[in-house]
Amino acid sequence: MKALCWFGKHDVRIENVADPKILNARDAIVKITSTAICGSDLHLYNGYIPTMEAGDILGHEFMGEVVEVGPEVTNLKVGDRVVVPFTISCGSCFYCKREVWSGCDNTNPNPTVAESLYGYSGAGLFGYSHMMGGFAGGQAEFVRVPFADVGPLKVPDHLPDEQLLFLSDIFPTGYMAAENCNIHPGDTVAVWGAGPVGQFAIKSAYLLGAEQVAIIDHYADRLDVAARENPGVVTINFDEEDVYERLLDITGGRGPDSCIDAVGLESHGTSPDALLDYAKAKLFLATDRPHALRQAIYCCRKGGTVSVPGVYGGFLDKFNFGAAFGKGLTFKMGQTNMHKYMPKLLGEIENGKIDPSFVISHRIKLSEAPMAYERFNEEKDTWRKVVLSPN
Amino acid sequence: METNERSLTNFLADTSQNVGGAERLASTVAGGALVAYGLKHGGVGGTLISILGGGMLVRGTTGHCHVYDAMGLDTSEAKLRSPFSKGSLLTGKVHVTKSLTINKSADELYHFWRDFENLPKFMRHLESVSSIDGKRSHWIAKAPLGQTVEWDAEITSDIENHRIGWMSLEGATIPNSGVIEFRPTIERGTEVIVTMTYEAPGGKLGEWIAWASGEEPSIQIADDLRRFKMLMETGEIITIEGQPSGREPLPKAMTAKGGF
Numbered sequence: 001m002k003a004l005c006w007f008g009k010h011d012v013r014i015e016n017v018a019d020p021k022i023l024n025a026r027d028a029i030v031k032i033t034s035t036a037i038c039g040s041d042l043h044l045y046n047g048y049i050p051t052m053e054a055g056d057i058l059g060h061e062f063m064g065e066v067v068e069v070g071p072e073v074t075n076l077k078v079g080d081r082v083v084v085p086f087t088i089s090c091g092s093c094f095y096c097k098r099e100v101w102s103g104c105d106n107t108n109p110n111p112t113v114a115e116s117l118y119g120y121s122g123a124g125l126f127g128y129s130h131m132m133g134g135f136a137g138g139q140a141e142f143v144r145v146p147f148a149d150v151g152p153l154k155v156p157d158h159l160p161d162e163q164l165l166f167l168s169d170i171f172p173t174g175y176m177a178a179e180n181c182n183i184h185p186g187d188t189v190a191v192w193g194a195g196p197v198g199q200f201a202i203k204s205a206y207l208l209g210a211e212q213v214a215i216i217d218h219y220a221d222r223l224d225v226a227a228r229e230n231p232g233v234v235t236i237n238f239d240e241e242d243v244y245e246r247l248l249d250i251t252g253g254r255g256p257d258s259c260i261d262a263v264g265l266e267s268h269g270t271s272p273d274a275l276l277d278y279a280k281a282k283l284f285l286a287t288d289r290p291h292a293l294r295q296a297i298y299c300c301r302k303g304g305t306v307s308v309p310g311v312y313g314g315f316l317d318k319f320n321f322g323a324a325f326g327k328g329l330t331f332k333m334g335q336t337n338m339h340k341y342m343p344k345l346l347g348e349i350e351n352g353k354i355d356p357s358f359v360i361s362h363r364i365k366l367s368e369a370p371m372a373y374e375r376f377n378e379e380k381d382t383w384r385k386v387v388l389s390p391n
Numbered sequence: 392m393e394t395n396e397r398s399l400t401n402f403l404a405d406t407s408q409n410v411g412g413a414e415r416l417a418s419t420v421a422g423g424a425l426v427a428y429g430l431k432h433g434g435v436g437g438t439l440i441s442i443l444g445g446g447m448l449v450r451g452t453t454g455h456c457h458v459y460d461a462m463g464l465d466t467s468e469a470k471l472r473s474p475f476s477k478g479s480l481l482t483g484k485v486h487v488t489k490s491l492t493i494n495k496s497a498d499e500l501y502h503f504w505r506d507f508e509n510l511p512k513f514m515r516h517l518e519s520v521s522s523i524d525g526k527r528s529h530w531i532a533k534a535p536l537g538q539t540v541e542w543d544a545e546i547t548s549d550i551e552n553h554r555i556g557w558m559s560l561e562g563a564t565i566p567n568s569g570v571i572e573f574r575p576t577i578e579r580g581t582e583v584i585v586t587m588t589y590e591a592p593g594g595k596l597g598e599w600i601a602w603a604s605g606e607e608p609s610i611q612i613a614d615d616l617r618r619f620k621m622l623m624e625t626g627e628i629i630t631i632e633g634q635p636s637g638r639e640p641l642p643k644a645m646t647a648k649g650g651f
Contacts (some may be wrong), residue, residue, distance in 0.1 A: 003637065005636065005637030017635040017636060017641060024627045026629055054637070055638030056637070057635065093625075094579060094580060105620070109629045109631050110632055111430060124629065135634070
């Protein structure tokens, strides 16, 4: 089959590789009909995530048709149309039983590195480094899905792929980010990053009852999408205005009740701390560039919540923990507990409350994926979300 | 204390703090490997791995680990939770304790383990264990170069759903013994505590390490215990061995579904 393989920083290629096989009794093989490039794939593309190996197949947002099932997979049959969550969960450990699906104990075959770095390893992820299990991803024609009796969500035939595909990661991720804000009536939620996760976080914050939502970015096209999709949303371009002052203006001087960092470890920005982060990351003195997170902490009201769906991998420098302590903030974060949200959010799509396809900017063939990575990385204003079709 | 392994061992023993000799050796080896991996791969990730490896090297060469400081204060029972004693490399005796919580009842875990023939399903170095009678069993372990090591073992203690102890009988190349305890928790499954002791007769330390296929015993036991947990909780052991990658690209004609 053809698959998009990572070979190093800024080097991804389509290769012809062996077709995946069933390796365990609870596996299934899915023929991919649609897959997407995630903003977090750019962290791999830019070389920010350790333990990648040349030849790894990327991709953790995908859906398709079941073509083979292992003997223990009884809930799926050949021909079923499924969306596959990017986290792999066993369904029976302490964490899965408590709906902390991304903390699954049993799905990382190589937990030693994560244990050394983090103390414990979370769930295995598709196409996201060997530290996260080394599973071949779904930017390919076929994919092997471990614990297929737990993860894949069967989806109805009458909805097109592009409405369903984002149930694999970014819609639930944006939703969990908003849910983590514990939104109360009258709340203002500020979202950093108008990428796809930020867009879903805005929609989810409104779904969960936020009074006011502000979106912070410096890509005009991305802010325009947010404004078009969410009448009344406050857009803040950080290249043009002071974010803190504007947030105070719209909240009567209180600050937002919750702040969502939907940017993660490659935060942009032109303030001194952001430039210092950039220099340090270039010199390998720091791994993550947390400018957006620092600003979210600074802007959040006393006793508020900072929710972090953006991906972080290593160590943060000059982290303003004093501000967090001084204001008694609550932090919520982590890989999305996918399995908890997918059925509910499928319901929201079916009943017409949301059509997730609004985030798509480009629809291209899998064979063009290397070009798409390059353009997505360079032209974030217009390349917002790329959907790849293997056929 | 007798010294069988000269300069390196002396050096390790002199600076020994709280990490056992064999484990320090592994820390040193693994740390070195990580540094090499990191340098080879380069970039931010590689640097991170190198730093991690450097930390392990320090831990390995100084024998001091802060995590173990904390563990030393744990509810240690002398018999089951013996720390890695100073100079374990010198006497050729290695004593390892590992614990893990498994989301199954003590009853299920005990009965699976009590049938020693199940052990090779999750202990990678075992080829087979066969029952001789209710108390004794015959063990075959893999050794380097396709060879095997065999010995007989006997159950030394057996309290249903609580504890199983066993020990190799006279004549084993590597005398060894083990104890597993099952402790129920409140809504968290069962804490499983395994203690293994290996003896490498004088001067045979190198052989012993080779027998363990270059894998340090505490890592090997931790990995085995993790596989036991996976097998008990999910019925299988997660793997990526055999999945495709661009490391083994195929010519287009070789896959039915290939071709652009």
